[in-house]
Amino acid sequence: xxxxxxxxxxxxxxxxxxxxxxxxxxxxxxxxxxxxxxxxxxxxxxxxxxxxxxxxxxxxxxxxxxxxxxxxxxxxxxxxxxxxxxxxxxxxxxxxxxxxxxxxxxxxxxxxxxxxxxxxxxxxxxxxxxxxxxxxxxxxxxxxxxx
Numbered sequence: 001x002x003x004x005x006x007x008x009x010x011x012x013x014x015x016x017x018x019x020x021x022x023x024x025x026x027x028x029x030x031x032x033x034x035x036x037x038x039x040x041x042x043x044x045x046x047x048x049x050x051x052x053x054x055x056x057x058x059x060x061x062x063x064x065x066x067x068x069x070x071x072x073x074x075x076x077x078x079x080x081x082x083x084x085x086x087x088x089x090x091x092x093x094x095x096x097x098x099x100x101x102x103x104x105x106x107x108x109x110x111x112x113x114x115x116x117x118x119x120x121x122x123x124x125x126x127x128x129x130x131x132x133x134x135x136x137x138x139x140x141x142x143x144x145x146x147x
Contacts, residue, residue, distance in 0.1 A: 078108070
C-alpha cells in the first residue's frame, strides 16, 4: 500500500522518494500540479493500474468511471473533423473508454498547437469537442436534449 501511495505522491507533486526515504526535490518528474496535461493523464492512468483489492471507494469509483465506454457517444464526436487535419491512429472505433477520450483530446491539442488549421475545420472541431468534453464531465446526458 505504501508503495502505491508513494507513486501517487510522485504523480501529483513530481517529488520522488530517494533510496534513504528522503524527498528528492531535484528529480525531473513533472507532477500534475505543475499543469502538465501528460502528467494528469499519467495520474488518471494510475487508477486503472490498481488491483481490485484497493479499499478506497473513491479510487474504485474513479477507476470505474474511467474504464466505462459512454453509452450515448461510443465513438469520438470530433473524429471526422480531426481526420481532416491528420491521419488518426488509435482513437477510432466504438469502444473508447473515457480515459482514451481524454488522451485523444490531448493528442488533438498537441496537433493544434503546431499546425495551422482552417477556420472551417475549427467550427467542426468546436462542436465535436464541446459535445465530448461535456459528456466526459457530466454523468447524465439530459442536458443535450435542451441544447
